Amino acid sequence: MTERQIEQAEIGVLADIDQVIHAPTRLTVLAYLFVIESADFVFLKNMTGLTWGNLSSHLSKLEDAGYVATEKGFKGKKPHTMIRLTDRGRTAFREYKQKMLQVLDDLPD
Amino acid sequence: MSQNISLKDVERKVFTSAFEDGLWDIFIAFVFLAWALAPVLSPTLGDFWSSAVLFGSWPFVFLALWLVRRYVVTPRVGTVQFGSWRKTRLIRFNLVMLVFLSFSAILGMVLAFGTPALPDWMHAAPFSLMVLIAFSVAGYFLDFTRLYFYGVLFALSPLVGRWLYIYRGIPHSGYPVTFGISATIAILVGLAKFIGFVGAHPLDAQEAPSQGAYGD
Numbered sequence: 001m002t003e004r005q006i007e008q009a010e011i012g013v014l015a016d017i018d019q020v021i022h023a024p025t026r027l028t029v030l031a032y033l034f035v036i037e038s039a040d041f042v043f044l045k046n047m048t049g050l051t052w053g054n055l056s057s058h059l060s061k062l063e064d065a066g067y068v069a070t071e072k073g074f075k076g077k078k079p080h081t082m083i084r085l086t087d088r089g090r091t092a093f094r095e096y097k098q099k100m101l102q103v104l105d106d107l108p109d
Numbered sequence: 110m111s112q113n114i115s116l117k118d119v120e121r122k123v124f125t126s127a128f129e130d131g132l133w134d135i136f137i138a139f140v141f142l143a144w145a146l147a148p149v150l151s152p153t154l155g156d157f158w159s160s161a162v163l164f165g166s167w168p169f170v171f172l173a174l175w176l177v178r179r180y181v182v183t184p185r186v187g188t189v190q191f192g193s194w195r196k197t198r199l200i201r202f203n204l205v206m207l208v209f210l211s212f213s214a215i216l217g218m219v220l221a222f223g224t225p226a227l228p229d230w231m232h233a234a235p236f237s238l239m240v241l242i243a244f245s246v247a248g249y250f251l252d253f254t255r256l257y258f259y260g261v262l263f264a265l266s267p268l269v270g271r272w273l274y275i276y277r278g279i280p281h282s283g284y285p286v287t288f289g290i291s292a293t294i295a296i297l298v299g300l301a302k303f304i305g306f307v308g309a310h311p312l313d314a315q316e317a318p319s320q321g322a323y324g325d
Contacts, residue, residue, distance in 0.1 A: 031115075031116060031119050032119060032123065034116065035116055035119050035120035035123060035192055035194075036120070036123055036189055036190065036191055036192050036195075037190040037191060037192050037193070038189070038190045039187065039188065039189040039190070040187045040188045040189075041187065042184070042185075042186065042187030042188070043186060043187030043188055043189045044187070045187070046126075046185075046186050046187060046310065047122075047123065047126070075188075080188075082188070082190070
C-alpha cells in the first residue's frame with residue numbers, strides 16, 4: 001500500500017464518522033441518554049445547560065435520524081414527554097465511540 | 110478507555126444530582142433529632158411512648174419531604190429513569206443492607222438480652238460500629254459521599270454521649286447534646302443545600318414554546 005493509499009484510508013475512517021452524533025451538543029445529549037433509560041425535557045435541559053430552543057432543535061435532529069424516541073403521557077393533568085435513546089441510537093453511539101477511539105489511538109503523541 | 114471513564118462520570122453525575130437538593134440531609138437530621146429527644150421525653154411519656162412518638166414521626170417527615178420533592182424539586186430538575194446498571198446496583202445495595210441489618214438486629218438482641226452484665230460502653234461500641242458500616246455501605250452504593258460523614262457523626266454520638274455522662278454528668282447518657290449537635294449540623298447542611306438548589310434552579314424558565322413544539 002502506497003503512502004497516498006494509507007492517507008486515503010485514514011481519511012476514510014474520519015469521513016465515516018456519524019455527523020449527526022459528532023456535533024458536540026448532540027454528543028453531550030446522547031451521552032446523557034446513553035447512561036440512563038429515559039428523561040424528560042426539563043432534566044436534559046438542566047444536565048446539558050442548553051437553552052430550550054437549542055435542545056429542542058438538536059433533539060429534533062436526533063429524532064429524525066431515529067436515534068431518540070419520545071413517549072408521551074400525562075403527569076397529573078399536564079402532558080409530559082419522556083425522551084429515550086432508541087436501539088438504533090444506542091448502536092450508533094457505540095459505533096461512534098469505537099471509531100473515535102480507533103482514530104485517536106492511531107494519532108502519534 | 111478514557112471515554113468509558115467519562116461515561117461513568119456522566120452516569121454518576123446524573124444519579125448524584127438526586128442528592129443535591131438537601132432533602133436527604135434534612136431527613137437524616139430528623140433521625141438524629143429523634144435520638145436526641147427520646148431520652149428527654151422518656152421520663153414524662155415513658156420509654157415506649159417517647160420512642161413511639163419520635164420514631165413514629167419519621168414516616169410523616171418522610172412524607173413531607175416527598176411532597177417537597179414532588180412539588181418543588183421535580184418541576185425544577187425534571188424526571189429521569191435510571192439505566193439498568195444503576196438499577197442492578199440499587200438491587201445489590203438493598204440486598205446487602207437487608208443482610209447487614211438482619212445481622213445487626215440479631216447481634217443487638219444478643220447484646221441487649223444475652224449479656225446484661227456488660228458495661229454500658231460495650232453496648233454502645235458495637236452499635237456505633239454497625240451504624241458506621243451501614244452508612245458507609247449506603248454512601249458507597251449510592252455514590253452519596255456525605256453519608257460517610259453522617260455515619261461518623263452517628264457512630265460518635267453515643268460514644269461521646271456516654272463519655273459526657275460518665276465524666277461530665279450530662280443527663281440522658283449525653284444523647285441530647287451529641288445527637289442534638291449532629292442534628293443541627295445535618296439540618297444546616299440540608300437547608301443550605303436546599304436554598305442553594307432552589308436559587309440555582311428557578312422555575313420561571315421552564316415555560317418554553319419549544320417544549321410544546323417538541324412532543325407536547
